[in-house]
Amino acid sequence: MSRIPDARELPLQPCRILIADDSKLVRSIVGKLMQSELGLDICGEAVDGPDAIAKIKSLQPDIVLLDLSLPSITGLGVVDLLKDEASCSWVLMSEQDSGVLETLTVRAGLRYCIPKLDLATLLIPLLRQIAQERPCSIA
Numbered sequence: 001m002s003r004i005p006d007a008r009e010l011p012l013q014p015c016r017i018l019i020a021d022d023s024k025l026v027r028s029i030v031g032k033l034m035q036s037e038l039g040l041d042i043c044g045e046a047v048d049g050p051d052a053i054a055k056i057k058s059l060q061p062d063i064v065l066l067d068l069s070l071p072s073i074t075g076l077g078v079v080d081l082l083k084d085e086a087s088c089s090w091v092l093m094s095e096q097d098s099g100v101l102e103t104l105t106v107r108a109g110l111r112y113c114i115p116k117l118d119l120a121t122l123l124i125p126l127l128r129q130i131a132q133e134r135p136c137s138i139a
Helices: 022-036 048-058 077-082 098-107 116-133
Strands: 015-020 040-046 064-065 089-094 112-115
Touching: 015 022, 015 048, 015 116, 022 064, 022 077, 040 048, 040 116, 048 077, 064 077, 064 116, 077 089, 089 098, 089 116, 098 112, 098 116, 112 116
Parallel strands: 015 040, 015 064, 064 089, 089 112
Antiparallel strands: none
């Protein structure tokens, strides 16, 4: 009898990911976590709300990792402005309590969130799940 492969073992179509966080440390941590993951490619980084909006429009990422507390325009503000025109999957990140983060995510009509304290353990499985659920661009 053949073994059914675990979802983590399946190859992914390349997914282009934009990291939008004002913390250089968080962007660096996310980059290091993703560097050895085939199929999860960072297409850009943004440091505030206006930068995120511009890069989402120009780079058209498949997935946007979006800090809830971006300067100038919050992560939720970015989602409100682009949710109807951008075809990406949104992942809200925050240092907030996970219950608060989940509530804000649901209220915004989004499916995915991750507390920053859990990035090291939950980010890659979450991104792989999203990549398997959606058609991603060919890089």
